[in-house]
Amino acid sequence: MTNLDPKPQERVCGDDAVRAGSTIIEPREVPLGGPRAMTVRRTLPARQRSMIGAYCFVDHYGPDDVSTTGGMVVPPHPHTSLQTVSWLFSGQIEHRDSTGVVATVVPGQLNLMTAGHGVCHSEVSVVEPGVEQVLHGVQLWTALPAESVDVAPHFDHFEPEPVRVDGASVSVFLGRLTLPGGREVSSPVPTYTPLLGAEIRLDPGAELVLGLDRGFEHGVLLDRGGLNLDDGCDLARSHLLHEAPGPESMTLRAGEEGADLILLGGPPFGEQIVMWWNFVGRSHEDVVAARERWQAELGHDPDGRFGAFDYPGGESLPAPAMPHVRLRPRGLGPRR
Template sequence: MSDPSSRPAARDIGGLDGTAPGPALDLLPAKEVVLGEGTPVRRLLPTLGRRMVGAWAFVDHYGPDDVAATSGMQVTPHPHTGLQTVSWLLQGTVHHRDSLGSDVTFGPGQLALMTAGHGISHSEQSPVPHPRFLHGAQLWVALPDAARDTAPAFEHHTTLPGSTSDGVTATVLMGEFGGAVSPGTAHTPIVGVDLDLAAGADVELPLEPDFEHALLGASGGADVEGAPLAHGAMVYLGTGRRSVRIRTEAPARLLLLGGEPFEERLVMWWNFVGRSGEEVTEYAERWNDGDPRFGVVAGFSEDQRQLAPALPPVPLKARGRVR
């Protein structure tokens, strides 16, 4: 997905100065934004007080939205560098096309993983016809310096590993959880898990203590370590936890996100991740000039490309993980 703002703020992310030195239980506020031609989303990362959780640098949650009488998601070609996009649906379908020639329609339970690396462009649209409801999450993972200039790639995994016990079904999107390993390519120690919890569940889930973690309330609500987590909200759990207790009264879906705290300092602006303001400025200029670095998404005219907005009037600088 693309940042829809006409004046996107520069996000200075990375570094260990903002990493919790131990367990935390911080509710992260969401910001309402409109994507593409009218899809409302809740932006949970980066947000006030926290920019990253492990290598997870961007979290948008949307729906469930009734799109029966609309065109649904309509995000036309836009570029990315230095990151991976992780697309996850709970309801609906999305048609992905990119400059590599990938042309895939994916639905719930399927992982769409795009590695931008050196540079890529893509589109995301609801197909015609499409299901009535659209509900999911769009996540970005920052690539470490050793992998940020890698060749772009796209993976579509129709089945994912996981387990079911004690009223919770865990599906592993990225990394390893409970002995199950995702087929998705990861470039840093990371974990992403869909947790489908039955009504009345009361579970203690294992965590990697060297990771920092967060939980997103993707559907329904839950009690996390005694604190309420509502639909569309996210709670940051800090580091040093070996487990987390989750209880539900009604069925719920949560996304567990975590990873080793990301040491490198980055600049994230619009749809680009770089290491300096000058680098990000160059990405924007080259995309707007039609540089072949980002390729072309078939099926769209030149005027359908999303151009990079005007850069901020102040220099883009890499700082820390929190404001």
């Protein structure tokens, strides 16, 4: 997915002073391009916080009937120095990228694209007979650490086996998670920093106690239902709770309708990054160079930095104009 904000703000993230306790981040609505744009609810980056571990971007979208709204139509666009994590609850998306991958993203299956030094891709809702027309899911980005920013782009796919425990179904798509009784569930997908990503579906009234890595900060994104956490916090739909490192466990309590959520985690990133539009860099110059190269290629040069692929839907997305000021550090606290 792309950031289609015509005037994207730069974000410099990492190595902030970890705040005690938890913070709730409210979503803001962002149109995903065009007059029939699908609206997504974005919680990262935000004024309160720009990262949770290496996660630097969180979009939550749907349920959206793509047969009437037009759904997701994101033409070829670039990425650098990050990974895109696609996870669906319903519907289907066709993914194409310049590594040669053509894949259908379906519910319950992880699709992870590593941009490395540069890649371009497209994402389009599948609208055809026999396919669920309600699109609903999350798109996450993770920043690559400095030693991995120039890796070759590649694509990983994984279908985790849901685990039933204490009135809940748990699907771990990245990293590992400790369930009641000390059982560990893990994903074999390699990551460049330690990460946790899991979908958890709680039955009505269920209570689930999870073991946490004390060195991780965590995020809880509520997709559906009512949810109460062990600190007495009630989380609203599409809101993201950030939990600082330290706790050894987390208790999730579902309301009478049950609850579906995404659990994220990772150690504080420990590096500063500049994120602008679809690029992650370490400096203003990194972002300028990536934008200039994309504008020169626009997905038409198979031997270029971003490569090319066959996209039947039209032209690639041009980058927005750079701001008239130098991209600079802003930190992770409230913006001044």
